[in-house]
Amino acid sequence: DQQVKQNSPSLSVQEGRISILNCDYTNSMFDYFLWYKKYPAEGPTFLISISSIKDKNEDGRFTVFLNKSAKHLSLHIVPSQPGDSAVYFCAASRRPGTASKLTFGTGTRLQVTL
Amino acid sequence: GAVVSQHPSRVICKSGTSVKIECRSLDFQATTMFWYRQFPKQSLMLMATSNEGSKATYEQGVEKDKFLINHASLTLSTLTVTSAHPEDSSFYICSAREFGGNYGYTFGSGTRLTVV
Numbered sequence: 001d002q003q004v005k006q007n008s009p010s011l012s013v014q015e016g017r018i019s020i021l022n023c024d025y026t027n028s029m030f031d032y033f034l035w036y037k038k039y040p041a042e043g044p045t046f047l048i049s050i051s052s053i054k055d056k057n058e059d060g061r062f063t064v065f066l067n068k069s070a071k072h073l074s075l076h077i078v079p080s081q082p083g084d085s086a087v088y089f090c091a092a093s094r095r096p097g098t099a100s101k102l103t104f105g106t107g108t109r110l111q112v113t114l
Numbered sequence: 115g116a117v118v119s120q121h122p123s124r125v126i127c128k129s130g131t132s133v134k135i136e137c138r139s140l141d142f143q144a145t146t147m148f149w150y151r152q153f154p155k156q157s158l159m160l161m162a163t164s165n166e167g168s169k170a171t172y173e174q175g176v177e178k179d180k181f182l183i184n185h186a187s188l189t190l191s192t193l194t195v196t197s198a199h200p201e202d203s204s205f206y207i208c209s210a211r212e213f214g215g216n217y218g219y220t221f222g223s224g225t226r227l228t229v230v
Contacts, residue, residue, distance in 0.1 A: 034219070043120070043207050043221030044158070089158065101148060102209075102219060104158045 003027045004092050006105040013112050019077040021108050023090035026071065030092035034102065035064060035075045038087045047088075048075070080112045116142050116212045120222025127198055127229055135193045135225045137208030143188035144210035148219070149181075152205045164191040164208075198229040 004025045013019045023033075031052035036044035050057040050064045050073070057064050063076045077084055087109045091102040117140040127133050137147055147164040162183050163171040170183035180202075182194040191210075195202055209221040 036221075041123075041205070041224060041226060043118075043209070043223045045221070046219065101160055101163055103160070104150075106157045 001026075002106065003030075004090060004103050004105040006088075006090060006108045008108050009106070010109040010111070013080045013110065015082055015112055015114050016079045019075075019080045019084065019110055019112070021075045021077075021088050021090075021110065023073045023075075023105050024071060025073075025092050027092070027103075028071070029094050030103075031095060032093045032100070033064070033066060033073050034091045034093075035062070036089045036091060036104075037084075038089060038107070040087075044089060077110075080110075082112050082114065085110055085112045116210075116220040118208065118210050118220045118222040120208055120225055122225060123223060124226045125228070127227070129199055129229055130197055132194055132196045133198055133227060135195075135206055135208075135227075137191045137193070137210070137222050139189045139210045139212075139220075142210075142212040144191075144212065145188060147185060147191040147208055147210045149183060149191075149193050150207045150209065152207060152224075158207060161193075161206075166191075195227065198227070200229045203227055203229045 034049040035047040038044040048059050048062045048064050050066050066073045087107045089107045090105040093100040093102050119138045121136045145166045149161045150158040152158045161176045164183045164185040166185045172178045185191040207224040209219045211219045
């Protein structure tokens, strides 16, 4: 049972444009969400997070939006850069405690073209 | 920022042998570490939660006798794949979270295990 889903396995965006990566979840107990960037044969790198008490969190070029009623979140990258090309995973947990485990989505491969 | 070191990055072993993977938090203490497994082009699947000074908590379907986890100190957790078989070949990743940190889990660089 895939509780966190990323329905787009891949996305291609032109440099300078906005990249929008989507993520849906089914478990209403999730209240903390994170986005990670991952290169092949490397561990994921934390990008940005959001708790369920917010609907938006922004950090530089990265903005995460959360729609709790729709159980949907998205990551916006603007402007997109070639170095952003990687696989992006969204993840969810029940609470941001040290022992809270993460449930990962299936990933979206972003390709930023020149 | 928080750094998690994972070693080795790549290992090839023969079927039937055991392999140990180390995960260290370099500049913070981690009472809890997590071990994940990733198959090619798939998501990261949590295998177990490693608790310092106590037994690990395994996810459903993960054989605790095959994947031995030891968390002997606040900065070190090890995963030992015992009697490895080719189907154990995968990418294994550990993670930890610094208490009071920005709620971002820090991941190791992963270990590519190939069993021949």
